[in-house]
Structure formats: C-alpha cells, structure tokens
Amino acid sequence: MYLIHLGYLGYDQDAQTAFIPNEEIRQELTAATRRNPKNISVSLRNYNKNIADKTVLSSRKDENTMKYDFTTILDRKGKDSIAVEPFEADWIKWPGKTKEGFDIIPMWVADMNFPAVHTIPEAIIERTKHTTYGYFSPREEYFDAIIKWHKTRNGIEGLEPKHIGYENGVLGGVVSALNVLCSKGDSVLLHSPTYIGFTKSLTNNGYHIVHSPLVKDENNVYRMDFEDMEKKIVENHIHAAIFCSPHNPTGRVWERWEIEKAMEIYKKHDVYVVSDEIWSDLLLNGHKHITTQSVSEDAKQRTVALYAPSKTFNLAGLIGSYHIIYNDWLRDRILKESSLSHYNSMNLLSMYALIGAYKPEGYEWVDELKEVLSGNVNYACDYIEKHFDGVNVSRPEGTYMLFLDCTEWCKKHGRTITELQAAGIEVGVIWQDGVAFHGPCHIRMNLALPLSRVKEAFDRLDKYVFNVLSAPRGHFNPQEG
Numbered sequence: 001m002y003l004i005h006l007g008y009l010g011y012d013q014d015a016q017t018a019f020i021p022n023e024e025i026r027q028e029l030t031a032a033t034r035r036n037p038k039n040i041s042v043s044l045r046n047y048n049k050n051i052a053d054k055t056v057l058s059s060r061k062d063e064n065t066m067k068y069d070f071t072t073i074l075d076r077k078g079k080d081s082i083a084v085e086p087f088e089a090d091w092i093k094w095p096g097k098t099k100e101g102f103d104i105i106p107m108w109v110a111d112m113n114f115p116a117v118h119t120i121p122e123a124i125i126e127r128t129k130h131t132t133y134g135y136f137s138p139r140e141e142y143f144d145a146i147i148k149w150h151k152t153r154n155g156i157e158g159l160e161p162k163h164i165g166y167e168n169g170v171l172g173g174v175v176s177a178l179n180v181l182c183s184k185g186d187s188v189l190l191h192s193p194t195y196i197g198f199t200k201s202l203t204n205n206g207y208h209i210v211h212s213p214l215v216k217d218e219n220n221v222y223r224m225d226f227e228d229m230e231k232k233i234v235e236n237h238i239h240a241a242i243f244c245s246p247h248n249p250t251g252r253v254w255e256r257w258e259i260e261k262a263m264e265i266y267k268k269h270d271v272y273v274v275s276d277e278i279w280s281d282l283l284l285n286g287h288k289h290i291t292t293q294s295v296s297e298d299a300k301q302r303t304v305a306l307y308a309p310s311k312t313f314n315l316a317g318l319i320g321s322y323h324i325i326y327n328d329w330l331r332d333r334i335l336k337e338s339s340l341s342h343y344n345s346m347n348l349l350s351m352y353a354l355i356g357a358y359k360p361e362g363y364e365w366v367d368e369l370k371e372v373l374s375g376n377v378n379y380a381c382d383y384i385e386k387h388f389d390g391v392n393v394s395r396p397e398g399t400y401m402l403f404l405d406c407t408e409w410c411k412k413h414g415r416t417i418t419e420l421q422a423a424g425i426e427v428g429v430i431w432q433d434g435v436a437f438h439g440p441c442h443i444r445m446n447l448a449l450p451l452s453r454v455k456e457a458f459d460r461l462d463k464y465v466f467n468v469l470s471a472p473r474g475h476f477n478p479q480e481g
C-alpha cells in the first residue's frame with residue numbers, strides 16, 4: 001500500500017493524499033495525473049475503473065452489452081474473501097475437498113462475484129483523502145440517500161431521518177429487536193426453510209424457535225400456511241415473529257395479499273414483527289417488493305423493518321445495515337437496547353459506501369444486476385428441468401439463491417444429500433448444505449456470478465455429478481471427464 005501525496009503529483013490544492021494499493025497502479029496514476037495535473041479526480045476515477053481490470057482472471061467484455069461489468073471473472077484470491085477460499089472458513093464443515101484440476105466456483109455464502117459499482121470505491125477513496133477519521137455523526141446525506149432510495153425503489157412516502165437507525169448488521173438488529181419484544185426463552189415464529197443466520201442468532205440469544213413450514217402449492221410455489229401459523233402462535237403464546245421478505249433461501253417475493261393476511265394474523269394475536277428485507281432490492285423477472293410496513297397502518301406500527309446495501313451491492317465486509325421503525329415507543333426501546341453493548345456504532349467508511357451505492361449510478365447498476373441475476377436463475381432452472389431428473393426447484397422470484405430439493409434424486413440413486421454435496425465440491429462447485437436451512441434433502445446454490453461461471457458449474461454437475469453418480473465416487477476425475 002502506498003500513500004501518495006497529491007501535491008507530489010502536481011495537484012496541491014489541499015495537499016491531500018490517496019492510498020494506492022500497489023506499485024503498478026501508483027505508477028499509472030502518477031503518469032495519468034502528470035498528463036492532467038489539474039484534474040486529479042479524473043485520474044482517480046480512471047484508477048477506480050481500472051481496479052477491476054487489475055484483478056481479473058479473464059475478461060469477456062465483448063459479450064457485455066450492459067453499461068456495467070457483470071461478465072469479468074474476478075480473481076478474489078488473497079483479497080479477503082471466504083467465498084473463493086471456502087476451506088479456510090473454520091466455522092463451516094465441508095463434506096469434501098475440491099480435486100486438483102478443478103478451480104473453485106463460489107456458489108455458497110451470500111456474496112456476489114461482480115465488481116462493485118464505481119461510485120462506492122470513489123466515495124470511500126474521496127473521503128480517505130482527508131486523513132482524519134475521528135468520532136462523527138451520520139451525515140444528512142446518509143439519511144437523504146436512504147429516504148430517496150425507499151421512495152424511488154419502494155414508493156415509500158413520509159420516511160424521516162428519525163425513523164432510520166444504524167444497525168451493525170441485520171442480524172444484530174434482529175437480536176436487539178427481540179431483546180425488546182421477548183423475555184429469554186420466549187418462542188418466536190419463523191417460517192421454514194429458515195435462513196441459518198436466524199437459527200444461530202436466535203438460539204445463541206436464548207430464544208425458542210417455532211417453525212411454520214412453507215408449503216408448495218400446485219404450481220410449485222412456496223406459500224405460507226396461515227392456519228398453521230395461527231395455530232402455532234396460539235399454542236406457544238407467541239408475541240414476536242421474524243418475517244423474511246424476500247425469503248431466503250426459497251427466493252419467494254411475497255405478494256401483497258400474502259403479507260396482508262400474515263399481518264392480520266399477527267395483529268389478531270398481538271404479535272410484533274421483525275421484517276428482514278435485506279434482499280428487497282434483488283428482484284427477478286419483474287417481481288415487485290411490497291414492504292411489510294406499507295400494507296396497513298397497523299403493520300407500520302407493529303413492524304421493525306431491517307435493510308442494508310450489503311446484499312444489494314455486496315458490501316457485507318464493510319458492515320452497515322439500518323432499521324426503519326415508525327412506532328416511537330418501539331424505536332426508543334430498540335435504540336436503548338442496541339446502545340447497551342456500545343458495539344452498535346457506524347463505521348465512517350461504510351457510511352460513505354452507502355452514500356456511494358445509493359447514487360444514480362447505483363440505481364442503474366442494480367437494474368442491470370437484476371437482469372443478470374434473472375438470466376442466471378432462468379438458465380439454471382431451465383437446465384435443471386431439462387437435465388437433472390429428480391431435482392426439484394421452485395423458481396426464485398428474488399434473491400440469487402436456488403434451493404434444490406434433491407429428495408427424488410437421492411432416493412433414485414441411493415445417495416445421501418451429503419454425498420451429493422461432496423460430489424459437487426470435488427469438482428469445484430462449492431454449494432451449500434441445505435439441511436442447515438431446514439431443507440431435509442436440499443442444497444442451497446448462489447448464482448451471483450458471471451453467466452459463464454454458472455454455465456461451467458452446471459456443465460460440471462451434469463458431467464460429473466447428477467448424471468453419473470451411480471458410478472463409484474472415485475469416478476470424479478477431470479482427466480476422465
């Protein structure tokens with residue numbers, strides 16, 4: 001890492017500095033700035049644009065008719081990413097290892113393999129040029145950016161800065177809210193399949209999870225079982241529920257009538273709702289997100305809603321989520337609760353990341369991303385239907401996850417779900433155990449990669465896994481394939 005004094009480059013308006021990650025880029029930036037000494041920001045912008053080019057394994061820009069880059073295969077190795085170095089993650093047990101001859105295709109943790117929209121690093125770099133990073137209050141721009149985002153994307157009117165509060169991760173927000181709404185050991189209603197983060201954080205914090213299973217309808221669409229929800233609420237004296245919208249891992253984007261019906265049940269039994277809407281920007285094939293708080297005045301008052309740019313723009317490593325709470329009593333209680341640990345403080349650079357993400361370019365970038373993800377999901381689901389007999393997938397309407405039900409396939413081939421998962425991992429398809437998400441014979445698969453990588457993964461699953469796995473396990477060899 002180099003610290004360049006911009007005065008040295010011929011730009012000494014404020015004699016500021018910039019951090020430059022390596023010698024090659026430093027030289028390039030120095031040359032560019034000397035050519036155009038008056039305009040360091042142009043050079044920095046070009047430098048940002050070039051960051052991706054310096055870390056690519058291969059570039060397929062010719063295929064790319066979009067404004068932003070969703071085709072470059074990034075080399076994230078050594079760049080602080082568990083996604084591409086899965087076997088380094090010590091909190092997860094893998095049933096197998098990838099064999100030599102196969103590279104890793106990261107299709108597990110909810111992380112995307114696309115370069116970020118350039119306005120994010122620009123905003124961060126611009127701020128780092130002023131080299132003091134002391135205590136701070138969130139800028140007006142931060143709140144304005146969130147208010148505008150929700151107005152434009154979700155049609156929300158009347159959102160004010162006071163309704164918005166920083167959360168050090170959505171899961172942190174979930175726990176703070178439950179700490180206010182429940183006593184330890186209280187039962188909380190969740191739908192199953194269930195995002196593993198809920199399971200861990202609720203269990204760790206002493207809450208008892210009661211599952212209401214989603215049920216597939218005649219069109220293979222996961223639906224809430226309202227009767228079951230009500231029964232469980234009454235039987236277990238439940239007064240708090242987690243609502244995941246869109247739903248991870250099934251990818252359901254709930255329709256308005258479904259949210260309304262769920263909220264009526266919650267109202268009837270005085271159940272407060274923690275609505276995790278972290279996936280609400282990632283909608284596929286034209287599906288629309290309805291915010292839980294928007295379905296009625298009662299829903300607005302009984303719901304703690306949680307959002308973040310982290311899923312949408314792949315900023316999980318920067319941390320930075322936020323709540324929207326309209327109910328003054330609830331908000332005051334939750335602010336107090338989350339202040340107790342002294343851990344719930346915003347990071348300066350993650351604030352700038354959010355401001356950079358919610359710029360006009362970010363809106364465009366997400367629109368293109370949704371097209372890319374829709375294309376990937378459609379490709380994968382069509383491929384499964386055509387080639388993987390015995391694998392059932394309910395087409396996701398949002399997120400970038402597939403939740404593969406492999407029950408039939410496992411039965412037919414006399415294999416366990418763990419053996420199946422291991423077989424994919426051996427050929428570099430790093431997909432995730434779905435059992436941990438309460439899918440008894442399921443695998444979760446992340447499709448936020450360039451389409452060329454998705455195609456490669458499905459090709460490998462076809463050649464080495466789903467259509468050959470009656471053969472002994474030693475068969476998985478790239479040379480033979």
Ligand SMILES: Cc1ncc(COP(=O)(O)O)c(C=O)c1O
Pocket residue numbers: 110168169170171172195197244248276278308310316321
């Ligand atoms: C539904 C859901 N909520 C929360 C999270 C994690 O959010 P955070 O990292 O902000 O705690 C994820 C991550 O995948 C998620 O899928």
